[in-house]
Amino acid sequence: MTQDELKTLVGRAALDFVPAGAVIGVGTGSTVNKFIDALATVRDRVAGAVSSSVQSTERLRAHGIAVFEANDVTGLPVYIDGADEIDGHGRMIKGGGAALTREKIVADLAERFVCIADASKRVAVLGRFPLPVEVIDIAREQVVRRFASLGARAVLRAGVITDNGHPLLDVHGLAITDPLALETEINQWPGVVAVGIFARHRARVCLLGAPEGVQRIDYDAPA
Numbered sequence: 257m258t259q260d261e262l263k264t265l266v267g268r269a270a271l272d273f274v275p276a277g278a279v280i281g282v283g284t285g286s287t288v289n290k291f292i293d294a295l296a297t298v299r300d301r302v303a304g305a306v307s308s309s310v311q312s313t314e315r316l317r318a319h320g321i322a323v324f325e326a327n328d329v330t331g332l333p334v335y336i337d338g339a340d341e342i343d344g345h346g347r348m349i350k351g352g353g354a355a356l357t358r359e360k361i362v363a364d365l366a367e368r369f370v371c372i373a374d375a376s377k378r379v380a381v382l383g384r385f386p387l388p389v390e391v392i393d394i395a396r397e398q399v400v401r402r403f404a405s406l407g408a409r410a411v412l413r414a415g416v417i418t419d420n421g422h423p424l425l426d427v428h429g430l431a432i433t434d435p436l437a438l439e440t441e442i443n444q445w446p447g448v449v450a451v452g453i454f455a456r457h458r459a460r461v462c463l464l465g466a467p468e469g470v471q472r473i474d475y476d477a478p479a
């Protein structure tokens with residue numbers, strides 16, 4: 257099975273997590289695009305979506321699915337999104353598609369984060385995928401130096417400006433053994449808009465696509 261077929265598989269499987277009549281949170285990326293396409297086949301089942309990017313908003317609307325602003329809702333039953341890496345506790349690196357800030361905002365509104373990913377995204381320790389960090393431009397070099405002091409190399413993502421109008425750094429060389437502590441630390445740095453560590457907003461469930469089928473992982477299930 258190709259990676260694209262695995263994404264289709266988990267995109268369809270995520271429909272099981274969509275409550276009837278609800279407004280749901282929808283993330284960004286190629287895996288989420290598969291979910292949006294699957295959602296379109298049952299679009300009358302949902303009241304609409306809050307989207308984490310202009311790209312997903314356009315795709316949802318093209319399918320005739322109503323899109324609401326995050327400001328218009330007080331909560332969401334579920335947020336469905338992909339990941340660049342996910343560890344054994346549901347903690348993730350996100351932002352490969354430059355949507356990390358809005359993804360965190362929508363995830364924060366949701367009761368449950370359901371991650372959809374192909375099996376290549378599963379890792380023991382986060383950090384091989386360069387960590388995306390959205391910054392205010394005038395703080396960019398200061399943030400680069402802070403990462404250098406941690407032994408990491410932050411590189412400007414060339415030609416990319418986020419939906420919020422900011423540049424992005426991709427940080428190489430971090431082994432993120434304590435994701436919550438590092439997320440908390442980086443969030444304190446002036447000029448950081450959002451860091452792509454999702455530890456506080458970790459996934460509660462992951463649907464992992466593998467050639468054998470979709471594996472469901474519940475991170476909060478009793479051992």
Ligand code: 5RP
Binds near residue numbers: 354
């Ligand atoms: C976008 C994201 C995506 O969820 C992440 O990059 C995974 O994307 P894909 O499903 O295309 O592999 O965080 O900012």
